[in-house]
Amino acid sequence: MNDAHFMGLALQQAHIASTEGEVPVGAVVVCNGEVVAQAHNAPIGLHDPSAHAEILALRAAAETLGNYRLDDCTLYVTLEPCAMCAGALLNARLKRVVWGAPEPKTGAAGSVVNLFEFPQLNHHTASHGGVMAEEASALLQDFFKTQRQHHKQDAARTRLREDALRTPEQRFENLPDYPWTAQYISDLPSLHGLRMHYLDEGPTDASVTWLCLHGNPGWSYLYRKMLPIFLKAGHRVVAPDLPGFGKSDKPKKDSAHQFDWHRQVLLEFIEALDLQRVHLVVQDWGGLLGLTLPMAAPQRYQGLLVMNTTLATAEKPLSPGFLAWRQMCADKPLFDVGRLLGRGNPQMSDEECAAYNAPFPDAGHRAALRAFPAMVPEFEDSEGAAVSRQAEAFWQQQWTGKSLMVIGQQDPVLGEEVMRDLHRQIRGCPAPVLLPQAGHFVQEHGVEVAALALQHLA
Numbered sequence: 001m002n003d004a005h006f007m008g009l010a011l012q013q014a015h016i017a018s019t020e021g022e023v024p025v026g027a028v029v030v031c032n033g034e035v036v037a038q039a040h041n042a043p044i045g046l047h048d049p050s051a052h053a054e055i056l057a058l059r060a061a062a063e064t065l066g067n068y069r070l071d072d073c074t075l076y077v078t079l080e081p082c083a084m085c086a087g088a089l090l091n092a093r094l095k096r097v098v099w100g101a102p103e104p105k106t107g108a109a110g111s112v113v114n115l116f117e118f119p120q121l122n123h124h125t126a127s128h129g130g131v132m133a134e135e136a137s138a139l140l141q142d143f144f145k146t147q148r149q150h151h152k153q154d155a156a157r158t159r160l161r162e163d164a165l166r167t168p169e170q171r172f173e174n175l176p177d178y179p180w181t182a183q184y185i186s187d188l189p190s191l192h193g194l195r196m197h198y199l200d201e202g203p204t205d206a207s208v209t210w211l212c213l214h215g216n217p218g219w220s221y222l223y224r225k226m227l228p229i230f231l232k233a234g235h236r237v238v239a240p241d242l243p244g245f246g247k248s249d250k251p252k253k254d255s256a257h258q259f260d261w262h263r264q265v266l267l268e269f270i271e272a273l274d275l276q277r278v279h280l281v282v283q284d285w286g287g288l289l290g291l292t293l294p295m296a297a298p299q300r301y302q303g304l305l306v307m308n309t310t311l312a313t314a315e316k317p318l319s320p321g322f323l324a325w326r327q328m329c330a331d332k333p334l335f336d337v338g339r340l341l342g343r344g345n346p347q348m349s350d351e352e353c354a355a356y357n358a359p360f361p362d363a364g365h366r367a368a369l370r371a372f373p374a375m376v377p378e379f380e381d382s383e384g385a386a387v388s389r390q391a392e393a394f395w396q397q398q399w400t401g402k403s404l405m406v407i408g409q410q411d412p413v414l415g416e417e418v419m420r421d422l423h424r425q426i427r428g429c430p431a432p433v434l435l436p437q438a439g440h441f442v443q444e445h446g447v448e449v450a451a452l453a454l455q456h457l458a
């Protein structure tokens with residue numbers, strides 16, 4: 001007799017689900033006239049394919065009652081249970097399930113199959129459907145309609161590829177010292193529709209374009225201290241986020257990240273923006289990839305600012321520092337990016353550290369972080385090794401631009417020893433500038449570095 005009352009509570013739970021972007025289904029468990037559990041659908045939020053309202057409600061009820069068998073209980077759910085949930089209800093020996101709207105595609109209480117009427121499976125649970133079905137289906141229809149509208153709006157912006165993720169905009173709101181307008185490009189052939197983010201500030205006909213390339217696990221945020229100084233000099237600054245980083249789309253599969261692919265994306269990006277009079281600014285992977293770019297179009301480049309990085313030619317074994325980093329990434333794939341930055345840069349605020357975590361809300365968004373350490377060419381025939389050796393020859397023999405090397409001496413991975421090796425490969429590069437207080441992320445001392453770069457290069 002209270003079925004409508006309890007179904008009303010389940011509908012309230014369904015409402016909550018829809019405000020959280022989950023398919024609106026709610027459930028309550030009632031035992032001897034008392035509500036012992038309420039829950040709503042949450043597979044997206046919990047990253048859990050089994051987090052249907054019924055399962056969560058059953059778990060909570062069993063916890064409350066201290067018993068995994070719920071013989072005296074009734075579960076109210078706004079939508080016909082699926083096979084998984086029907087199975088769980090039967091396992092709980094539930095007395096009764098009362099459901100709202102039928103689910104023609106997956107319903108396991110009569111629409112597709114009826115698990116409650118298999119005598120071999122069920123001696124316990126009675127099923128009663130159609131209670132307040134109209135309210136429940138109206139909620140579902142509204143939800144899917146709104147979702148279709150949102151998808152349409154998204155598609156109008158740039159459709160997100162099925163095999164990629166896009167970090168929600170809100171995660172980038174109010175970042176300290178990052179006021180620049182987001183620019184996007186998705187029509188580079190090698191992007192296959194992935195949306196790539198970049199900053200492009202200053203006049204397009206400026207006498208100098210600073211092309212600033214970040215590494216792993218950074219993004220264009222790394223250059224926030226250098227940008228204003230270059231802009232003040234009247235120059236243009238272009239700072240892309242590599243696919244998988246920053247505000248760019250993030251392929252779901254680690255294997256999407258390959259040396260040649262990232263290099264090709266950057267080559268096409270530079271062509272598409274037709275960058276001229278480029279001063280290339282590189283650090284970490286920004287250099288592993290970026291130092292291989294100028295030989296493809298030397299006429300575009302006139303300067304190089306190189307900070308802690310290397311050319312991975314595989315002519316020497318990888319350094320112990322790098323191997324330790326690669327092992328750390330393999331052992332702790334969810335390491336805190338902000339804390340990593342903060343450890344070497346005590347001058348950074350908590351908000352600045354947090355900004356480095358902004359692109360990566362969960363493990364799904366971290367494919368690039370997992371893939372990049374293993375992508376460093378290790379053997380002569382590794383992808384990227386041959387092109388890195390060609391680049392080495394280019395810097396040794398053909399480079400005619402100005403160069404400046406700045407070394408953060410506290411870097412255990414790509415520090416002074418590695419950089420002095422690289423220095424020998426760059427034709428005409430004056431003695432490196434040493435920053436004793438700087439670590440791997442030299443850009444965090446960007447005010448000083450940008451001033452040096454203006455002085456030496458521009």
Ligand SMILES: [Zn+2]
Pocket residue numbers: 052054081082083084085086
């Ligand atoms: Zn289910």
